[in-house]
């Protein structure tokens with residue numbers, strides 16, 4: 001068994017789409033990012049890569065590379081899962097914690113699970129999703145940022 005940890009944070013700005021787990025959460029206020037800014041998928045990819053002892057997303061998908069501009073994070077996740085599988089690891093479970101002041105993310109959990117499970121090649125039941133606010137504290141609490149933490153467990157196939 002191998003455990004992995006990932007974390008990502010993005011600034012929020014008006015007039016952008018907020019994507020989390022490949023699902024549009026808001027059309028009014030979204031992430032400032034080089035890629036599509038899907039903070040949840042970025043944290044998830046780093047957790048998977050960390051568990052497999054592979055290079056992180058900053059190395060695999062550099063933000064100064066033009067081909068990553070506006071890039072679909074779901075496609076990057078597909079590549080990462082392929083790399084993890086090539087190392088002969090199976091995803092046992094992933095657990096995600098979203099920190100966002102608004103809007104509430106819970107109503108989107110089933111849509112996020114539906115979007116992620118085929119990409120992970122796993123049942124939706126192995127994807128843990130939780131959301132919390134930061135109680136008005138720090139940049140997340142002030143609605144200026146979204147932050148996601150992820151842990152995952154991989155099992156080596158024998």
Ligand code: MG
Nearest residue numbers: 008009039042
């Ligand atoms: Mg990111």
